[in-house]
Amino acid sequence: MGVFGTLYGAAARGALGVPLTLASSVLVYSGALQFALVALLGAGTATLPLLLIALVLNLRHLVLGAALRSRFESGPIRRALLAFFLVDETFGFAIAAGNAAEPAAVGRATERTLLVAGLTLYVAWLLGTLVGVLGGGLTAVESVAGAIFPVLFIGLAALAATRRSHVVRALAAAGLTAAVAIWLPGLRMLAPVITGMLVALPGRER
Amino acid sequence: MSALVVVVIALITYASRAAAVVLLPRPSARFEAVLSRIPAAIFASLATATLLGEGGALPAAPVLGAAAGALLATPARSLLLCLIGGAIGYAAGLFF
Numbered sequence: 691m692g693v694f695g696t697l698y699g700a701a702a703r704g705a706l707g708v709p710l711t712l713a714s715s716v717l718v719y720s721g722a723l724q725f726a727l728v729a730l731l732g733a734g735t736a737t738l739p740l741l742l743i744a745l746v747l748n749l750r751h752l753v754l755g756a757a758l759r760s761r762f763e764s765g766p767i768r769r770a771l772l773a774f775f776l777v778d779e780t781f782g783f784a785i786a787a788g789n790a791a792e793p794a795a796v797g798r799a800t801e802r803t804l805l806v807a808g809l810t811l812y813v814a815w816l817l818g819t820l821v822g823v824l825g826g827g828l829t830a831v832e833s834v835a836g837a838i839f840p841v842l843f844i845g846l847a848a849l850a851a852t853r854r855s856h857v858v859r860a861l862a863a864a865g866l867t868a869a870v871a872i873w874l875p876g877l878r879m880l881a882p883v884i885t886g887m888l889v890a891l892p893g894r895e896r
Numbered sequence: 897m898s899a900l901v902v903v904v905i906a907l908i909t910y911a912s913r914a915a916a917v918v919l920l921p922r923p924s925a926r927f928e929a930v931l932s933r934i935p936a937a938i939f940a941s942l943a944t945a946t947l948l949g950e951g952g953a954l955p956a957a958p959v960l961g962a963a964a965g966a967l968l969a970t971p972a973r974s975l976l977l978c979l980i981g982g983a984i985g986y987a988a989g990l991f992f
Contacts, residue, residue, distance in 0.1 A: 709903055717906035722939070727897070727905070729946045733913050737901055744905045747938060748912035753931045755916025809956035824971035836955060837962035837986050844963060845978030848970035850935035854922035859933055860940035867944040882945055886938035890930050 691779070691811045692818035694721050697820020698728070701838060705731040708823045719812055720777060722846050723747050724883075729839040742883045754781045758804070761788050763797030772801060775808020778849075783807040806888040859889040961989025 698721065702711040705728050714724055725741055756775055761784075762769055780803075788796045789805035851857045863885040868879040877884075947955060947963055954960060963987020966978040 706897060710897065713899065714902050714905075716903060716990050717933055718909050720909050721936075723905070723909065729942065733946070737897075740897065740901065741904065741908070743938075744908045745912075746934065748909050749931050750935050751909075752926050753915045754922065756920065756928070759917050759920075763916070770914050770918050772911060773917040774912040776917065816932060820976060837959045837982065839946040840943045840959065840963045841966040841979060841982030842975075843939045843946065844966040844970060844982075845975040847936045847939035847943060848978060849975055850939055851973075852932070856933055856936040860936040862943040863937035863941040864944040867941040868948060868952060871945065871948040874900055875951050882938050882941035885941045886934050889937045890933035 691721075692814040692821075695815040695818020695820075696822040696825070697818075697838060697842075698724055699819040700825060701725070701822075702728045702819075703823045711823050712816075712819060715816055719815060720748075720776075721815065725839065725842055726874075739883065746886060748772050750778075751776060754778070756780075758784060758800065761796055761800040764801060768801075772804050775804055775812065776787070777808070777811065779811060780804055780807040813837070826838075855893070863889045956989070957992040958986045958989035961985035961987075961992070 692726075695715065698715070699711055702714070702724070706714065714727075718724055723744055724748060727740055729850065730740055730743060755773065758776070758781065762772075765774075784804040788800035791799035847860050851860055854895045863882075866885040866888070867881040870877050870885070874881075943963070947959070949955065962982040962985045965981035965983070965988070967981075968985075969977040969981030974976075
């Protein structure tokens with residue numbers, strides 16, 4: 691997480707400036723979304739598509755949160771605090787800890803793991819971002835920024851594709867986006883939201 | 897991007913996290929299936945959008961090599977391996 695934070699800090703510094711880069715990591719704490727926003731900003735995307743991307747990319751939190759909700763035992767205030775630390779990685783750790791716990795301790799193990807993993811990764815993300823924005827020796831990172839985003843998004847797509855149908859839909863979305871880039875270049879940076887939703891809707895899961 | 901947009905995005909992000917954990921019942925199986933399909937499609941689409949320039953112009957050879965290297969590593973479903981594959985592909989692309 692620290693390494694990715696460093697990459698984010700170095701890549702975002704040019705688009706957001708140092709204060710906003712740091713503020714985004716402190717307040718948003720979502721690597722995938724933050725990288726997406728920087729990539730879109732670099733392409734000159736307007737505010738509305740940025741907000742749409744944030745909305746759509748965050749929809750998956752509803753599923754992750756719902757899966758954790760059934761395991762939590764504490765009250766709404768503690769759950770609201772824990773919710774800040776809900777990211778893909780901490781979700782995985784929390785679910786694994788709950789699965790390994792005795793039935794009576796599932797809630798406690800899930801919540802404790804979400805808190806500890808969340809705090810640890812949050813601090814690593816912040817420190818990484820700080821190193822990235824302040825690192826004078828990271829100009830090499832900036833020079834390869836054009837390659838970082840496609841590679842990062844390909845990796846995130848691979849992680850998110852847990853079924854064969856997800857792979858097929860991802861390939862379809864990529865193809866549609868390429869078609870938009872060629873024939874409707876003005877909509878190129880809005881295409882991810884539209885095609886992502888379009889390919890997600892039809893059909894049954896396989 | 898202004899500070900206000902960062903704050904709004906932070907609020908959207910936190911609300912999406914807290915909604916299910918604090919307020920919402922578990923989504924229906926159908927809705928859950930649709931939600932689970934979105935991230936991979938969006939990330940693949942973002943990869944394409946950041947790879948292609950105006951009019952679908954291809955990027956320089958190192959960037960293409962990096963994308964190809966990352967794609968080759970996708971069966972491992974590891975972000976780290978995709979980054980390593982991308983770095984190797986980028987280095988290879990420098991020779992073209």
